[in-house]
Amino acid sequence: MTLTMGRIVDHLTRGISIPHATVDLLKPGHREVEVHGIVTAFCASQYVIEQAVSLGANFIITHEGVFYSHQGMQECLRHDPVFLQKSRLIADSGIGIYRFHDTIHRYQPDGVMIGLLRALDWHTYVVKQLPTAAILTIPAMEVKEVAEYIKAKLHIRYVRVAGELAMPCERVGIMVGYRGGGELAIPLFLNEHVDLIIAGEGPEWETPEYVKDAAYQGRNKALIMLGHAESEAPGMKYLADELSAQFPMLPVHFVEDRPVFQIV
Amino acid sequence: MTLTMGRIVDHLTRGISIPHATVDLLKPGHREVEVHGIVTAFCASQYVIEQAVSLGANFIITHEGVFYSHQGMQECLRHDPVFLQKSRLIADSGIGIYRFHDTIHRYQPDGVMIGLLRALDWHTYVVKQLPTAAILTIPAMEVKEVAEYIKAKLHIRYVRVAGELAMPCERVGIMVGYRGGGELAIPLFLNEHVDLIIAGEGPEWETPEYVKDAAYQGRNKALIMLGHAESEAPGMKYLADELSAQFPMLPVHFVEDRPVFQIV
Numbered sequence: 001m002t003l004t005m006g007r008i009v010d011h012l013t014r015g016i017s018i019p020h021a022t023v024d025l026l027k028p029g030h031r032e033v034e035v036h037g038i039v040t041a042f043c044a045s046q047y048v049i050e051q052a053v054s055l056g057a058n059f060i061i062t063h064e065g066v067f068y069s070h071q072g073m074q075e076c077l078r079h080d081p082v083f084l085q086k087s088r089l090i091a092d093s094g095i096g097i098y099r100f101h102d103t104i105h106r107y108q109p110d111g112v113m114i115g116l117l118r119a120l121d122w123h124t125y126v127v128k129q130l131p132t133a134a135i136l137t138i139p140a141m142e143v144k145e146v147a148e149y150i151k152a153k154l155h156i157r158y159v160r161v162a163g164e165l166a167m168p169c170e171r172v173g174i175m176v177g178y179r180g181g182g183e184l185a186i187p188l189f190l191n192e193h194v195d196l197i198i199a200g201e202g203p204e205w206e207t208p209e210y211v212k213d214a215a216y217q218g219r220n221k222a223l224i225m226l227g228h229a230e231s232e233a234p235g236m237k238y239l240a241d242e243l244s245a246q247f248p249m250l251p252v253h254f255v256e257d258r259p260v261f262q263i264v
Numbered sequence: 265m266t267l268t269m270g271r272i273v274d275h276l277t278r279g280i281s282i283p284h285a286t287v288d289l290l291k292p293g294h295r296e297v298e299v300h301g302i303v304t305a306f307c308a309s310q311y312v313i314e315q316a317v318s319l320g321a322n323f324i325i326t327h328e329g330v331f332y333s334h335q336g337m338q339e340c341l342r343h344d345p346v347f348l349q350k351s352r353l354i355a356d357s358g359i360g361i362y363r364f365h366d367t368i369h370r371y372q373p374d375g376v377m378i379g380l381l382r383a384l385d386w387h388t389y390v391v392k393q394l395p396t397a398a399i400l401t402i403p404a405m406e407v408k409e410v411a412e413y414i415k416a417k418l419h420i421r422y423v424r425v426a427g428e429l430a431m432p433c434e435r436v437g438i439m440v441g442y443r444g445g446g447e448l449a450i451p452l453f454l455n456e457h458v459d460l461i462i463a464g465e466g467p468e469w470e471t472p473e474y475v476k477d478a479a480y481q482g483r484n485k486a487l488i489m490l491g492h493a494e495s496e497a498p499g500m501k502y503l504a505d506e507l508s509a510q511f512p513m514l515p516v517h518f519v520e521d522r523p524v525f526q527i528v
Contacts, residue, residue: 077450158528178467190344212522223423260476
């Protein structure tokens with residue numbers, strides 16, 4: 001049976017109820033095109049697309065959008081040279097791109113979360129899976145030790161930390177992507193009794209300000225922001241491993257991109 | 265004439281057209297209460313409120329919300345100990361708090377922007393004021409030099425940089441607060457021909473991913489993210505200087521808080 005883009009998409013979405021207004025979409029690409037190789041990535045950046053071409057892959061499965069927006073291409077890009085060069089590369093390469101965001105987050109448990117937990121080697125410490133967070137009891141250590149452990153495991157250069165570095169912690173809430181905002185993150189401290197939240201990204205004046213106040217009041221609460229890509233790329237790497245096992249005849253590669261930021 | 269909270273608010277809002285659904289609000293506080301001293305701050309944190317009490321000020325003018333949300337207190341905080349302790353301090357102190365966000369951003373030019381430009385000593389380099397950005401031509405330097413200059417001028421420990429550190433730049437777009445998102449920031453590169461955008465905060469998968477692609481394509485585009493508070497606190501310091509000059513009999517203090525994050 002020929003492995004087409006449509007068959008891979010059907011395989012990825014089987015049994016998952018997706019919201020009507022989903023951002024998940026095969027574009028560009030056609031369901032009937034045969035897949036010769038897959039690249040998974042956090043984001044289909046210019047670098048990732050070029051790597052896919054070099055690897056002979058004609059199908060990219062990306063978590064975030066291709067054109068710098070959650071909802072799709074912004075009108076303001078129409079005459080933008082960066083957009084035009086990237087669009088030309090995509091068109092010339094004939095690569096299909098599947099945005100795989102809402103569906104993988106709706107896996108039970110969340111597929112992106114599973115990837116991060118496995119990359120951290122913490123999947124056996126999970127005590128509770130909530131729709132937008134995993135609650136863990138880890139071996140007791142200080143916040144700074146957790147930060148160093150994460151940096152080593154995920155091969156990242158820095159994390160941003162709110163709260164006291166010497167604070168001991170054991171009960172941890174983990175949230176991938178942009179789930180570090182106050183509405184989702186802050187209630188975990190009270191309702192789930194976590195000492196530490198590890199999140200991807202979120203507004204700086206919400207959870208970080210809460211943790212600053214909490215620490216100033218002498219309470220044991222801390223926050224580690226990994227970065228959006230840093231928190232979700234492991235899920236796309238895990239997806240590549242899974243697809244590779246499920247379709248052993250198909251070359252499947254995870255492409256790691258450079259971090260968006262460096263610290264100066 | 266007695267200086268009341270109402271008179272200060274009227275002074276700050278005079279001639280400014282404020283949207284109906286504004287977050288600007290005197291709460292807690294009453295218009296007729298006499299003001300003995302003012303504290304301005306980026307955020308009315310636990311630390312800032314305690315400083316205001318020590319300084320004998322009974323009126324705080326804050327840019328961001330008191331309870332970790334742009335729109336006001338979240339229901340989930342009702343039983344939260346951090347919220348309860350902070351609320352008790354506010355009630356016991358009898359301090360009035362005025363959220364001064366939408367109005368100061370509608371000053372022409374934006375009052376928060378003016379504060380940042382003056383702190384950077386760059387107000388004479390402005391060539392264009394847009395509603396959400398200032399366009400500057402600065403003396404030519406490399407991105408890394410700009411980053412070091414900003415850190416020294418604003419007394420901040422780090423900035424996050426996307427793009428090449430050695431890139432020369434001269435035409436700069438500056439955006440305070442959460443205006444670093446793709447929709448507002450990305451068009452400045454094409455429409456205003458900026459080499460470098462300096463912003464407070466914004467989603468990591470928007471402008472930073474655009475700049476990563478642009479740099480990978482060999483284009484001269486870079487981004488410096490200052491941090492939300494780091495970009496807006498100078499505006500609240502500038503406001504304190506202005507109020508102090510306008511009401512010379514009134515003690516007015518800007519209170520600088522510690523940064524929410526440290527890098528590990």
